[in-house]
Amino acid sequence: MLKIEHIVKQFGKVKALDDVSIRIDRGEFFGMLGPNGAGKTTLMNIIVGYVKADSGSVSFEDKLLSTAENGTRLNFGYVPQEISLYPELSALQNLKIFGSLYGLKKNVMLKSIDEVLELVKLNDRKKDAVKNFSGGMKRRLNLAASILHKPKLLLCDEPTVGIDPQSRNAIFEMLQYLAEQNITIIYTTHHMEEAERLCSRLVIIDYGKIIAEGSLSEMVNMLDKKETIKIKKHSELKSKIKTLESMGRLIEFDLEYELIPDVKFNKMSQLFYSLEELNIPQEFIELSRSTLEDVFLNLTGRSLRD
Amino acid sequence: MRIIYKLLVKDIVRFVNDKTALLLTFLVPAILIIIFGNIFSGNGGFPGVHVIFVNNSKSELAKTLETKLDSSEAIILVKNITDMESGKIINITVGRAVEEIKKGKISAAIIFPDDFFSDTSKSVKIKFFYDPKDQIESSIVQGSVQQAIMSSMPDVLPVLMQRKIESSIGYKKVKKFKEEMSGVVSEYFNVPVDSIYKKEDSLKLFSTAGANTNNFFSKLINIENSQVVGAEVKNPGVTRIVGGWAMMFLLFSLTGAATSLFEEKQEGSLKRLLCMPISRGNILWSKYIYSVLIGIIQLFVLFLFAYFLFDVEIFSNFFNLIIVILASAAAAVSFGMLITALSSSIAQANGIATLLIMIMSAIGGAWFPVSILPDWMQTISKLTITYWSVEAFLQVLWRGGDLTSISFNLIILVSVAVIVNTYAIFLFRKGKIF
Numbered sequence: 001m002l003k004i005e006h007i008v009k010q011f012g013k014v015k016a017l018d019d020v021s022i023r024i025d026r027g028e029f030f031g032m033l034g035p036n037g038a039g040k041t042t043l044m045n046i047i048v049g050y051v052k053a054d055s056g057s058v059s060f061e062d063k064l065l066s067t068a069e070n071g072t073r074l075n076f077g078y079v080p081q082e083i084s085l086y087p088e089l090s091a092l093q094n095l096k097i098f099g100s101l102y103g104l105k106k107n108v109m110l111k112s113i114d115e116v117l118e119l120v121k122l123n124d125r126k127k128d129a130v131k132n133f134s135g136g137m138k139r140r141l142n143l144a145a146s147i148l149h150k151p152k153l154l155l156c157d158e159p160t161v162g163i164d165p166q167s168r169n170a171i172f173e174m175l176q177y178l179a180e181q182n183i184t185i186i187y188t189t190h191h192m193e194e195a196e197r198l199c200s201r202l203v204i205i206d207y208g209k210i211i212a213e214g215s216l217s218e219m220v221n222m223l224d225k226k227e228t229i230k231i232k233k234h235s236e237l238k239s240k241i242k243t244l245e246s247m248g249r250l251i252e253f254d255l256e257y258e259l260i261p262d263v264k265f266n267k268m269s270q271l272f273y274s275l276e277e278l279n280i281p282q283e284f285i286e287l288s289r290s291t292l293e294d295v296f297l298n299l300t301g302r303s304l305r306d
Numbered sequence: 307m308r309i310i311y312k313l314l315v316k317d318i319v320r321f322v323n324d325k326t327a328l329l330l331t332f333l334v335p336a337i338l339i340i341i342f343g344n345i346f347s348g349n350g351g352f353p354g355v356h357v358i359f360v361n362n363s364k365s366e367l368a369k370t371l372e373t374k375l376d377s378s379e380a381i382i383l384v385k386n387i388t389d390m391e392s393g394k395i396i397n398i399t400v401g402r403a404v405e406e407i408k409k410g411k412i413s414a415a416i417i418f419p420d421d422f423f424s425d426t427s428k429s430v431k432i433k434f435f436y437d438p439k440d441q442i443e444s445s446i447v448q449g450s451v452q453q454a455i456m457s458s459m460p461d462v463l464p465v466l467m468q469r470k471i472e473s474s475i476g477y478k479k480v481k482k483f484k485e486e487m488s489g490v491v492s493e494y495f496n497v498p499v500d501s502i503y504k505k506e507d508s509l510k511l512f513s514t515a516g517a518n519t520n521n522f523f524s525k526l527i528n529i530e531n532s533q534v535v536g537a538e539v540k541n542p543g544v545t546r547i548v549g550g551w552a553m554m555f556l557l558f559s560l561t562g563a564a565t566s567l568f569e570e571k572q573e574g575s576l577k578r579l580l581c582m583p584i585s586r587g588n589i590l591w592s593k594y595i596y597s598v599l600i601g602i603i604q605l606f607v608l609f610l611f612a613y614f615l616f617d618v619e620i621f622s623n624f625f626n627l628i629i630v631i632l633a634s635a636a637a638a639v640s641f642g643m644l645i646t647a648l649s650s651s652i653a654q655a656n657g658i659a660t661l662l663i664m665i666m667s668a669i670g671g672a673w674f675p676v677s678i679l680p681d682w683m684q685t686i687s688k689l690t691i692t693y694w695s696v697e698a699f700l701q702v703l704w705r706g707g708d709l710t711s712i713s714f715n716l717i718i719l720v721s722v723a724v725i726v727n728t729y730a731i732f733l734f735r736k737g738k739i740f
Binding site for chain 1: 573574575577578579580581582583584
């Protein structure tokens with residue numbers, strides 16, 4: 001459906017995107033994961049036509065976007081990272097403006113506005129000025145304004161930035177509902193939990209390059225170890241650090257250590273036995289399956305939040 | 307106290323880092339003081355108001371007075387003009403002088419008629435035609451004429467007074483009195499009678515102290531004032547200034563409208579528009595047309611207020627007024643678009659706009675007439691849209707000028723709108739705002 005080929009984009013001396021190629025199929029919930037400044041938003045901006053690539057191409061349904069007529073982009077819905085609404089206008093007025101700019105006829109537009117307001121649960125607040133909305137409500141309306149024209153492809157650029165967990169959850173549910181309606185979704189985030197929860201396939205971007213691509217399970221399978229051990233910090237642990245380091249790769253976090261077991265431990269039970277010998281209480285030990293965070297860490301040596 | 311100090315340091319650091327605030331704080335007053343200083347300091351800044359001068363009199367007195375007027379710093383006498391048809395330099399006639407004033411090319415004319423001062427005249431006769439389109443300018447011209455005449459009094463007054471006395475008590479009695487007086491002085495000071503007789507003419511035989519000098523003066527100098535333009539205007543004061551102020555407010559509000567692109571960018575709504583199947587040209591032109599419409603409505607409301615509250619006649623020349631409003635709004639919006647395109651933030655755009663609007667208003671004729679500005683400033687003023695717009699408003703409201711009379715102003719304003727806007731759009735496409 002969407003083919004991104006060899007995109008290069010440079011801002012001054014900084015190479016924001018370096019030979020990026022991605023292929024996204026119809027109906028996919030496709031994630032772009034990477035730390036801040038990795039190049040995710042630049043790639044989004046190039047897809048939606050906000051920024052021009054230095055080289056490379058983007059094609060939608062086999063039509064090159066650089067040469068395709070403006071109408072091709074009518075198939076896109078874009079949820080920008082910013083709240084892209086007119087704050088002094090009501091929700092309804094905002095949606096009417098964007099609906100008319102998408103070229104919807106009046107009756108179609110009004111029906112569509114009702115549907116999207118229902119979806120984002122803002123029907124009862126549609127006449128209120130957007131400036132009086134909470135952050136979560138604004139985010140929901142931001143999404144609503146992007147799907148008025150029923151796009152085939154929805155591009156969401158970190159659509160949950162700065163909102164409470166409840167609102168975030170509500171947006172996730174809406175996006176999942178849209179995905180069920182066979183809308184292809186591209187979703188950028190630097191929260192691996194979001195990518196893990198929503199995306200059927202994803203890429204990890206770092207310093208403008210794609211460093212991994214595949215489904216969540218495919219990515220985790222890239223790791224030598226699929227599980228990690230987390231040991232909560234406590235006063236008696238300090239004296240045992242050296243012994244722990246001999247068991248595998250030990251990474252220190254604020255409240256805990258993460259231990260990626262050495263290959264000599266074929267089975268996790270062997271590792272647990274060794275930990276027991278060190279007299280580390282069981283309540284301080286947690287076994288967790290590897291995440292995208294681990295994948296990123298493994299690939300870059302850095303945490304996603306660094 | 308330490309907390310206050312720390313907060314003070316915080317404010318100073320923020321101020322120093324805010325380039326726009328720095329610009330407005332120091333540059334605006336500095337530039338305005340330069341402009342005002344040049345106008346009102348009198349240090350060679352004021353070039354004098356140009357006034358047509360026609361001397362049809364052959365009398366010596368007229369020549370003396372002409373020389374006095376010539377040496378006046380406040381007025382510059384224009385005695386001939388280039389004829390547009392023949393291309394030759396010709397002397398100005400009275401009719402031509404009046405015509406030039408009506409066209410707004412000059413604001414006053416001083417005429418010394420044939421009967422300025424004859425052998426039998428008891429007073430000097432001067433005609434003064436003027437267009438009081440601006441009070442300051444009119445006052446300067448009238449004041450300068452009076453000043454020139456007053457400074458000529460030592461030469462003019464004795465002759466006029468002698469004529470006055472002769473007409474009252476008779477030539478023979480005056481002559482006899484002078485001869486007797488000369489004889490007494492000659493005997494007492496032991497000097498020849500001939501040398502005294504001449505001096506006697508300039509003796510102050512009558513003192514004007516304590517008398518009604520205005521009445522006295524007017525009996526000797528007969529100035530026939532004739533307002534050529536604007537005599538029928540109901541409220542000259544407001545009619546004269548309304549165009550200038552309208553243009554200043556227009557520039558402020560329309561620059562704001564154009565810089566609202568920055569607000570839309572900050573809100574994020576501009577990005578959404580740019581990601582929709584809409585061209586950048588569409589966005590810019592819609593913003594341009596919107597701003598022009600706002601400008602037209604704003605000016606129309608302003609003139610309506612002037613009409614209802616101050617009797618400013620706007621409907622007698624309504625079509626031409628609307629044309630000037632349209633052209634001024636188009637040029638003002640282009641100015642705003644250019645500033646927006648050249649700026650990298652809304653604060654910077656507002657700072658530059660404030661600075662330029664103040665300068666344009668000061669030297670473009672919105673606050674005081676351009677003719678009282680120094681020559682170099684008058685040249686610069688013609689580079690401002692304020693000048694062409696204010697002149698066009700004056701032409702329409704004050705002189706009741708037709709479309710032909712404002713055509714040059716309209717061409718300038720529309721050309722500025724087209725050229726500046728095209729350039730602004732070119733910059734927008736390359737600029738930081740998008």
